[in-house]
């Protein structure tokens with residue numbers, strides 16, 4: 001399988017890359033996002049043959065074409081097995097019916113940090129470590145988080161000798177549970193940094209490190225945010241898994257996806273392109289609704305970000321949306337690069353009526369504000385006895401407005417465990433959800449974190465110093 005950038009052709013014509021390079025690079029050098037030059041195809045018979053197989057087997061079948069010769073069969077099966085053994089249930093992602101409503105929850109939050117990002121990152125951490133070990137190389141992850149990504153990435157690479165991770169979060173602006181899930185990991189290769197600034201400041205700092213190509217090469221910087229194609233790949237699996245449980249390939253299934261950066265729903269789109277019968281997708285957003293506005297009117301216009309009860313969907317621009325736009329621009333990387341540059345400059349991107357009609361055949365979209373979110377949590381609890389987190393609750397409510405055909409099962413992706421967002425859940429239900437046993441002592445664990453002013457030179461200095469120091473024997477560092 002060969003991979004190209006969504007902006008290929010905009011800066012010369014670099015040769016397509018293999019999976020290993022795409023996984024290590026994250027973002028393409030021309031500023032675009034990698035995707036396969038062609039989608040692997042699964043026939044109806046091949047999909048039917050996966051019915052009843054365990055999650056790890058479906059995972060192996062679905063992902064094998066993407067990795068090509070990067071891992072031999074035994075190695076790839078072992079990495080998949082180890083990644084999903086870290087989940088609380090052998091089902092990995094249970095599918096739960098909500099009464100006989102035709103709605104089903106796909107529970108993606110049984111991993112170590114209680115959010116769906118574990119599904120991809122537990123595998124990506126192991127794939128990276130395996131590849132770096134084989135190459136005798138070391139990589140440095142620099143990332144920014146507003147909450148869930150940071151802890152999932154840290155948990156995925158903790159204690160690996162081949163990787164150091166520097167994770168930036170905005171000081172005082174992530175929830176206590178989210179912060180502690182990061183800062184209580186005391187592994188020597190984990191560096192938590194609390195920045196005096198906003199999430200956008202953190203993201204700008206991380207980006208500035210990548211844009212300094214000398215710095216980027218010196219530390220072999222790697223991004224594990226949702227633009228890394230390896231994450232999309234691992235997320236494709238559970239669309240197959242859920243659809244198989246509900247009758248695919250003999251009958252179609254619909255999916256509603258609580259959406260921020262469009263990574264998760266894009267993985268569903270990929271599954272559909274690969275041959276999985278999906279009738280349509282519902283893109284569910286909170287009040288930060290740039291995507292819902294796009295699907296309504298065909299124009300994507302930036303607006304300020306407002307904080308909500310569903311912080312992992314508080315985004316200004318959906319980075320992965322560029323992958324869908326690539327198809328909408330007829331896979332013309334040069335035209336897309338120009339459109340993205342204009343979008344950066346003007347804050348608006350518009351597509352024509354034909355293109356809009358084409359996407360609306362496959363995508364519906366809806367939004368829900370904070371009051372609606374609390375009402376949805378309470379409603380699901382009352383009707384079905386299930387406690388949803390605020391992100392999943394948005395999916396639950398928006399899904400019901402977009403059942404195109406009541407005969408087609410609608411799967412709502414449940415992206416986080418309710419205990420990750422206890423304040424909102426308590427407000428909605430009057431009860432505070434308990435953390436699962438393996439995290440029950442989280443609030444008593446020791447934290448370690450470095451403070452940093454919002455200054456890129458200070459950040460680079462800190463990384464240089466740590467990585468220089470780490471080449472010598474690691475100094476013992478005292479917990480904060």
Ligand SMILES: *Cc1c(COP(=O)(O)O)cnc(C)c1O
Pocket residue numbers: 115116117148149226258259260261262263264265312313391415416
């Ligand atoms: C990251 C996240 C989302 C948004 O996922 P995208 O892939 O960015 O669309 C939704 N819910 C939760 C709980 C998340 O952590």
